[in-house]
Amino acid sequence: MQSITANLKVNNVKETLAFYKDVLGFEVIVTVPEYEQPVLNWGMVKNGGAELMFQEKENLEEEYPVLKNDSDARCLTLFIKVNDLEGLFAKIKDKAQVIKSIHKTLYDKKEFAIVDNNGFVLTFAE
Template identity: 25%
Template sequence: MKFTALHPMLYTNALQETIDFYTGILGFTCAERNEEWGWASLHKDEVEIMLAKPNAHIPFSQPTFTGSFYIRTNAVDELWQSLKDKVSVVYAIDNFEWQMREFAIYDNNGYMLQFGQQIESA
């Protein structure tokens, strides 16, 4: 048995605003959207994120997640420069002892997104 992909599903009551954040600020493409389901699929390079309005079977008052979404990139400094003045920053770009250069931001729902690049290739 082999796992082949992970596509997180982020719940939001602000579907259009979330699509706008990911497409307008982060450069994702909205590949598919279903108004009846309250669902959308967003893509950028090898990353896919699904968005959904919570249904009646899911207790939901506001977006919560106890971790973060870590996205590797091959141009972390360039990405930082393009985002830092447009988003809510969790921590600024820096080099870390685990050999990663990274930064973190919040999306429009408060989900934390981290972006990192191995220092050897930075």
């Protein structure tokens, strides 16, 4: 294997890309159709070595009908390693729903967690 990138099912790709760009500092790499279009089927973002893909719910379910049986309940969390945890927390704490402030874990890491605009839990660790 060379790499793995999550492709997340979302209701609105454009709003999701805006959240990851404006709140978390990701760069929008590519979209389908082009970003200027009012509705997007798919998009990819990158920040350092982290990459994520987002695909519009109905588009993804058409591609993979087995996903139609998937409930809308969020069951995915993403664990993201960062270099400046406190700086990132200060930058986004007023722009995102913080569900766990910076704390020390049992495995001796500093972490905090937020919920993105789709309900996915993002845990940031240093």
